Amino acid sequence: MEFQNNIPIYLQVIKDIKSRILSGEIHPGDKLPSSREMAVRYGVNPNTASRIYNEMERQGITFTKRGIGTFVTESDEDLAELRKTEVRKLTEKYVSDLTKLGLKGCEIRSEIKQYFLENECGEK
Amino acid sequence: MEFQNNIPIYLQVIKDIKSRILSGEIHPGDKLPSSREMAVRYGVNPNTASRIYNEMERQGITFTKRGIGTFVTESDEDLAELRKTEVRKLTEKYVSDLTKLGLKGCEIRSEIKQYFLENECGEK
Amino acid sequence: MEFQNNIPIYLQVIKDIKSRILSGEIHPGDKLPSSREMAVRYGVNPNTASRIYNEMERQGITFTKRGIGTFVTESDEDLAELRKTEVRKLTEKYVSDLTKLGLKGCEIRSEIKQYFLENECGEK
Amino acid sequence: MEFQNNIPIYLQVIKDIKSRILSGEIHPGDKLPSSREMAVRYGVNPNTASRIYNEMERQGITFTKRGIGTFVTESDEDLAELRKTEVRKLTEKYVSDLTKLGLKGCEIRSEIKQYFLENECGEK
């Protein structure tokens, strides 16, 4: 994984893992790799990996069993809820940003429409 | 203006000015306040104000006439172009983020639709 | 039994057993279950169960008859003493903590009074 | 300041600072020493000091002004609320611990009474 320079690495990794979980690629209750293993995979320092796990636990995405490892939250509902919130947050930011640029609601919808017209073929 | 804590103040101010320009509140060729004045208006450190002007000039949003002041880029076309680019960049990021969360194209469109259904009345 | 995450499991189990003894549910001289049995009952790792027994013996709460099993200290006096000490230790910590938060002696007493007023009905 | 061995240093420092704030020794809006200064004062590594500030901010006790420093939450009410919560949490834990040791409500109250009888003179 390649990192952008202006965003903290740990946030970028969290975003990556989070999207893997929320998209269903990783399942509720799954064990995540150990923090050391994680550090190797992403090519970061173990401390950074540890920070990543702390932050995800704080966000309620994962939990820790002492001496055993880190696991994805077991509740399907919580994850679905989390995903919904995440999506809505992105939408709110998107709309608010466009509104600040002077676009009306209908213009925003047509921008989205336009975008998909141009990129439809690229969609999997 | 109130600032978010986790984003550099100078970027927040730039974003604000940019949206004022792109939304038409400030017009091409308009003179911007002096950097001192700017510092007072936004309640920021003079160094920060100076940084704001440097950065905006670097981005081609403004230009400086020595001894006279700073002005918004005159070309209407440039601004229109800038706005289009800006909008498209935001759309790309929005779609890419949602896709990473596992949403298909149609789900994204329905999310937008849904959002406007719920917030229509709040639209100015 | 459910375990808190930030406190070692073995300490949580010890605390549980200790309170069972001091509250009179388990009597002096009683034989405790084997460490394997203990592991099953509390749903912990056998190593953890073993550690629990070691630690309790170190604290003088239990003693071992080789090949027979582990027993709760027989002396009634010792237990009474233990309980008194335990209670006093908790009180000291409680008062000291509240004092550090700026509460005077009388305020501490009124806090306790207040607490019981609000929770009286919930008392078993 | 001397640290206990079995409790993370950063938690001990937080508790210390927190009690200074909640007891009124440090006032709302006050600037706290820089994290480097803090590190020196408590004899800990700058990273540990940084962690302390992060955690306190997360708890809503302090906030950060970028490039300027860390400050105690300005709202008197929030702090009062926080103090109340803290006190109640301690009381709940105290009562719950004693109850587990087999003490009834009245015994708990008499323990407190007894404690103050013995230590009254030591009270400032």
Next chain:
DNA sequence: GTGGTCTAGACCACA
């Protein structure tokens, strides 16, 4: 083997 904490030292962006 697992996460948690700590020290040491460094670089950076921000004000």
Next chain:
DNA sequence: GTGGTCTAGACCACT
């Protein structure tokens, strides 16, 4: 000067 992030390496308690 201020906090934020990162690397490196170490020790520890828990399971």
